[in-house]
Amino acid sequence: MSIVRAHVYVEGMVQGVFFRAGTVDKARSLNIVGWVRNCQDGSVEAVFEGKKDVVEKIVNWCRVGPSGAIVRNVDVNWEEPTGEFKTFSIKY
Numbered sequence: 001m002s003i004v005r006a007h008v009y010v011e012g013m014v015q016g017v018f019f020r021a022g023t024v025d026k027a028r029s030l031n032i033v034g035w036v037r038n039c040q041d042g043s044v045e046a047v048f049e050g051k052k053d054v055v056e057k058i059v060n061w062c063r064v065g066p067s068g069a070i071v072r073n074v075d076v077n078w079e080e081p082t083g084e085f086k087t088f089s090i091k092y
Contacts, residue, residue: 001051005034005081010044010062012072019044020090022066023058030054033085037092048088049081 010019015038023036023046032050039045046062048055063074 001053003049003081003083004052004055005079006048006055006059007077007079008046008048008059008062009039009075010046010065010071011042011074012065013068013070014044014065015042017068018066019069023062024088024090026058026061027088030058032058033088035085035089035091037090047085049083049085 020036020038023044027034027036027048030050032048032054034047034049036044036046048058059074059076063071065071
C-alpha cells in the first residue's frame with residue numbers, strides 16, 4: 001500500500017467545537033502522522049500522511065467532523081509525502 005499526503009482545508013463552524021482534538025484522536029487511531037491547526041480566517045488546516053486507504057478515511061471524517069461542527073467545505077490537495085512526521089499533533 002502506498003503512502004500518500006493530503007493537505008486539507010476545512011471551512012465552516014470548525015473552531016471551538018473540538019475539531020483539532022477530534023482530528024488528533026482519529027489520526028492517531030488510524031496511525032496517520034502530520035498536524036492540524038486553526039487558521040486566522042476561522043478554518044482548520046491539516047496535513048495527513050499515511051496509507052492511502054486510511055488517509056481517505058480521515059479526509060472523509062473531516063467532511064463531517066466532531067459533533068457540534070458544521071462543515072461547509074473541504075479542500076483536499078494531494079501532495080508528495082515527505083516522511084517528515086513521526087506523530088500526529090496540533091500545530092500552533
